[in-house]
Amino acid sequence: MHLSFWALPILVPFILICCIPEAGAQKIEREKKVRKEVVPSTAIEFISSLRVTSKIKWYHEESLRGISWEAKTKVGIKKYSIEFDENGVLEDIEIQIHESSLSPEVSKKMMNVLSRHLGKPVTRKIQQQLTGKPEDLRAAFISKHTIPRTVTIRYEVVADGKVNGSKKRYEYTFDVYGNLLNHEQVLFRHTDNLEF
Amino acid sequence: MLPALNLSTKLSGLWKVNFKSESRILTLNTRELDRPEGLHAEYALTDFSLVISRKIGLGGSLAGGYLHRMRASGASASRFVQQYTLVTRSSGLRLAHRFSSDQTFEPNEPATIRLRYRLATEFSLQGQAVDAREWYLKISNELLSAWEGTAHDFEGRVVPTLGYAITDSNKLETAIDYRLEGLRSDRLRHTVWWAVTWYVSL
Numbered sequence: 033m034h035l036s037f038w039a040l041p042i043l044v045p046f047i048l049i050c051c052i053p054e055a056g057a058q059k060i061e062r063e064k065k066v067r068k069e070v071v072p073s074t075a076i077e078f079i080s081s082l083r084v085t086s087k088i089k090w091y092h093e094e095s096l097r098g099i100s101w102e103a104k105t106k107v108g109i110k111k112y113s114i115e116f117d118e119n120g121v122l123e124d125i126e127i128q129i130h131e132s133s134l135s136p137e138v139s140k141k142m143m144n145v146l147s148r149h150l151g152k153p154v155t156r157k158i159q160q161q162l163t164g165k166p167e168d169l170r171a172a173f174i175s176k177h178t179i180p181r182t183v184t185i186r187y188e189v190v191a192d193g194k195v196n197g198s199k200k201r202y203e204y205t206f207d208v209y210g211n212l213l214n215h216e217q218v219l220f221r222h223t224d225n226l227e228f
Numbered sequence: 229m230l231p232a233l234n235l236s237t238k239l240s241g242l243w244k245v246n247f248k249s250e251s252r253i254l255t256l257n258t259r260e261l262d263r264p265e266g267l268h269a270e271y272a273l274t275d276f277s278l279v280i281s282r283k284i285g286l287g288g289s290l291a292g293g294y295l296h297r298m299r300a301s302g303a304s305a306s307r308f309v310q311q312y313t314l315v316t317r318s319s320g321l322r323l324a325h326r327f328s329s330d331q332t333f334e335p336n337e338p339a340t341i342r343l344r345y346r347l348a349t350e351f352s353l354q355g356q357a358v359d360a361r362e363w364y365l366k367i368s369n370e371l372l373s374a375w376e377g378t379a380h381d382f383e384g385r386v387v388p389t390l391g392y393a394i395t396d397s398n399k400l401e402t403a404i405d406y407r408l409e410g411l412r413s414d415r416l417r418h419t420v421w422w423a424v425t426w427y428v429s430l
Binding site: 062063064065091192198199200201220221222223224225226227228 | 234236241242246248279281283285286287289291311313315317322324326348350354355356357358359360361362366391396397399401425427429
């Protein structure tokens with residue numbers, strides 16, 4: 033069988049990959065872009081009911097919490113992320129917002145927490161997280177300005193700052209009043225293949 | 229061909245040490261292309277490098293190290309390397325700016341000093357970020373300014389790379405490394421290398 037020399041750059045790495053064993057037990061947390069056809073119909077139906085005209089990207093996510101489906105889209109200047117469980121049942125809607133969208137009291141409360149923890153914090157991203165019944169979340173999405181009282185609102189803030197002398201990035205979760213619920217460090221992937 | 233192995237490990241806190249071994253194998257001999265058995269491999273050299281780096285801020289890294297080149301002929305060369313890399317992340321894309329300089333010394337040859345800037349972009353082919361068991365693309369573009377003795381010239385490199393993340397700390401890449409030397413002089417020289425690199429973070 034004649035083998036073109038130029039096929040080797042594709043074949044040899046593939047053969048090496050098949051021979052290299054995966055190291056031990058690995059934490060599985062991955063997301064993968066998928067076609068709409070593989071997404072549960074209940075999730076597709078909910079998205080259709082939102083009457084979104086912009087492009088929707090679907091992702092399949094695996095983590096220690098389980099499997100979920102995520103639809104990402106942009107409406108105007110706002111980025112939306114709508115998450116469903118393994119069976120396509122709606123879990124939450126996340127909207128990327130600007131700090132100016134927060135009330136001054138809530139913003140001040142959050143910044144106080146960040147400053148105590150990070151010194152001089154630099155906010156990278158703020159997301160409003162809505163959880164509740166599908167019909168209430170649909171109403172919140174469509175109206176854009178009015179959120180039903182039965183919907184639970186939380187805020188996720190990603191910020192950089194100095195902790196114990198070194199710069200780190202953390203993700204904070206606050207309730208609707210700006211009270212801290214949870215925070216965890218954001219870990220970055222290895223950069224060896226970009227540095228060397 | 230450029231087969232390479234890159235090993236890195238954290239020393240403590242912000243410090244990291246990186247060891248790289250890269251060989252150069254000439255696989256095409258143009259003088260023998262008209263022979264049926266004209267394709268052959270000729271080992272040229274191996275570089276061994278040791279670089280120590282310190283994290284600066286969230287995405288920056290300052291590094292310095294030493295490279296030892298061993299040629300098939302038995303000759304050797306020494307190179308000192310200094311570099312600063314800044315990696316930024318945005319919407320599933322990672323951008324790396326690398327500013328570096330190196331000084332190469334070889335017996336009976338004038339010293340070579342190079343200043344380099346490389347921009348590399350990495351993005352997943354299967355999602356928003358490069359996760360384990362996923363393919364990704366990396367494209368880098370580098371400009372080198374080199375002084376060999378009193379002579380000066382520029383070199384440009386473009387390296388499209390296909391990578392596979394076995395895990396986040398274990399990646400295999402294959403790339404076409406295209407180099408264009410002699411940009412300033414009228415002696416342009418094109419070289420194409422097939423690079424295969426295995427990155428392991430211990």
